[in-house]
Amino acid sequence: MATLKLPEVVPSPTEDSERLKKAFQGFGTDEKALISVLGRRNSSQRKQIRETYQQLYNESLIDSLHSELSGDFGTAIILWTYDPAERDARLAKDVLKAKKKGIKHLQVLVEISCASSPNHLMAVRQSYCSLFECSLEEDTESSVSEPLRKLLVSLVSSYRYDKEAVSSEVAKIEAERLHEAISGKQLDHDHIIWILSTRNFFQLRKTFACYRELYGNKIEEDINKCGNGDLESLLTVVVWCIDCPEKHFAKVVRDSIVGWGTDEDSLTRAIVTRAETDMLRVRVEYAQMYKKSLDEDVIGDTSGDYREFLMTLLGREK
Amino acid sequence: MATLKLPEVVPSPTEDSERLKKAFQGFGTDEKALISVLGRRNSSQRKQIRETYQQLYNESLIDSLHSELSGDFGTAIILWTYDPAERDARLAKDVLKAKKKGIKHLQVLVEISCASSPNHLMAVRQSYCSLFECSLEEDTESSVSEPLRKLLVSLVSSYRYDKEAVSSEVAKIEAERLHEAISGKQLDHDHIIWILSTRNFFQLRKTFACYRELYGNKIEEDINKCGNGDLESLLTVVVWCIDCPEKHFAKVVRDSIVGWGTDEDSLTRAIVTRAETDMLRVRVEYAQMYKKSLDEDVIGDTSGDYREFLMTLLGREK
Structure with missing residues (x-):
């Protein structure tokens, strides 16, 4: 379900690296060449290109891109060229070190923890530690304030079971618990945080479906009835990232x-x-x-x- | 600082597997042979033996040990033969599925999360998921009750920075925060949980030392003055596992x-x-x-x- 298209015959990492090197040389940069190489390679191919480029020219491809490019195009192609775990670790760091941290920014942490595989999140946490000398949850805890902190720390710390293991009974019990907390406008209730941050995605989708059957509304609709504060918005992002x-x-x-x-x-x-x-x-x-x-x-x-x-x-x- | 002693010349995994296979054959089991092979190999050698044994005899070494041995000796040598991450995942599961869960049992979770490396804990969590079809934190949450649950879920979810990055300023601020919570007898305070479950071990040792300088007592002494309940005991185990x-x-x-x-x-x-x-x-x-x-x-x-x-x-x- 990717939109990325690979060429029918993929050149060797050496050929690709040579084309990239050539694109950086001379007067100006040949952006079209960068796009036609990097924009049509998947993450493991890009990894091979980064490694080969480093070996051939004794410099980092990312550094070369940084020194040659700027603006939105530069940002986009550099993000794309990073290893996905490092990319997400850097995106998370940008959010956490920013002075202004609205939902628009903090939702990046939710995307990483709820719209990616558990193993990807773990790789992001490892990458975050090696890049920034502290853990993702440590930075989240110290730079996000309540009422969002508790939820976000739990989400970024999760390592969910990643296969389909669903219990209708758990779905029913936990739909009830979620409903009870939401009806009481206690959106920071431990039940909400624990259910959303520890259950596997398949179970949670079943629980959300069960919620709708039992109470007539989608869970995010009921969350939004509690108000229009940051926690309501963030929880809606969590539900969407997990559900769809x-x-x-x-x-x-x-x-x-x-x-x-x-x-x-x-x-x-x-x-x-x-x-x-x-x-x-x-x-x-x-x-x-x-x-x-x-x-x-x-x-x-x-x-x-x-x-x-x-x-x-x-x-x-x- | 291990006590384990390896022989000067380590036999090949094939020779070891053959000796083990022979020890299982005939009337009774040759326990001495099991001890002299498995008891003198480190974890990567034991891994090679497990793999070679499986290839040679098309059966699992662990299964063979299970079918031949029982009692405390059997339990000990089987635990030793597992991959360390799988061993700890199984120890954690035993604790979590037991009906009676005193501090003596729950401290196993603290040992895994506070007296092991962050990467080992991550490997344990991966192993737990693949063995038991749910996550370690999910089981911890559903089978431990308050006031221990919040602390344990946070500890088993941690992935701390694993190198020495210590700030005296953080040590001072967080020693104060810990002291404030402990003085107020609020041992389940978010500050205590977050500090103990997200900071790296080197930082925490500095923070504990700073606590002692500032307030004259060791932190675990002050914790124990709050009472002799389960949370006091568990927090003491946490401090010891991190500190020493x-x-x-x-x-x-x-x-x-x-x-x-x-x-x-x-x-x-x-x-x-x-x-x-x-x-x-x-x-x-x-x-x-x-x-x-x-x-x-x-x-x-x-x-x-x-x-x-x-x-x-x-x-x-x-």
Whole structure:
């Protein structure tokens, strides 16, 4: 369900590295070459290219990209070139060190912990420790304030069972517990935090479905009835990321485009992080939710190499 | 600082597997042979033996041990033969599924999360998921009750930075926070839980030292002044496991021996889990704390193959 398209014959990492090196040489940078190489390789191929490039030229591909590029295109292609775990560790760090941390920023932590596999989250935590000399949960705890802290620390610390193990009984009991806490407007109740941060994704989807059957509303609708504070918004993101990540990312793309100007950081993050996983479904979800074409909307709000790179990740041939 | 002694020339995994297979054959089992092979190999050698044995005989070494052995000797040598992460995952499961869960049992979870490396804990969590189809934190949450649950769930979910990164400023601030919570007898305060479950071990040792400088008492002394409930006991184990694991394990050995009868499960666990890491220091600590010889005490309370196996792990040549 990826939109990323690989060439029928993938050149060797050495050929790719040589093309990249050539693109950096001479007057200016050949952005088209960067896009046509990096924008059409999957994460393990990009890893091989990073390693080969380092061996051939004794310099890091990421550093070369940093020194040659800037702006939204530079940010996007660098994020894409990182190992996915390192990319997400860096995205998390950017959020946590920012002075202003609204839901728009903090939702990145939810995406990493609820819209990725448990093993990916673990790899992100390992990468975070080696890059920043402290743990992801340590930084989350010290730089996020209540009422969001407790939830976020638990989410980023989770290592859920990652196969389908679902109990209808647990779904019923925990739907009741969630309902009880939500009805009492106790959105920071331990039950909510523990259920959302320890149960496996399949179980949680069953629990949410059970909630709807028992109480007539979707759980996020009831959460939103509690108010429109940060915790309500964050919990809604948690539910969406677990229940249907493609809906969440369709919204991220939409929010980044509507209104005045474009939020390029969010748009880049959504496309870069999902192009290899479920972007095809995000596109379908986007069309259903907004009666518009995601691709056309992205084209309408971007330009130049940045646009071309995003469209390449979206699988649009030139 | 291990007590485990390897032979000067280590036989190949094939030779070892053949000796083990032979020990199982014929009338009865040759326990001495099992001890002299398995009791003198480190974890990576035991892993190779498990793999080679499986290839050679198309059966699992662990299964063979299970079908041939019983009693305390069987339990000990099987625990020793497991991969350390699987061993600890199984120890944790035993604790969590037991009906009676006193501090003596629950402290196993603290040992795994506070007296092991962060990467080992992560491996235990992965092993737990693949063995038991649910996560360690999920089981901890559903089978431990308050006031211990919150602390234990946080501890088993931790992935601490594992190098020495210490700030005197953090030590001072967090010693104050700990003191404030302890003075107010709020041992389940979020500050206590977060500090103990997210900070790296080096930082925490500095924080405990700073606590003592500032307030004149060791932190565990002040914790114990709050009462003699389960939370007080468990927090003391946490502080010891972080500050000086060898002290904790000296106490585990001692407690397993003193009084009527022997608590073989605890004795086995302490020796099996520490023989390859810090058992030499546990022995020194034991002598200082109890003015007795750990080895002599173990000899005095055990017998037969079980005794011989433990003494082999303690590095005593026949």
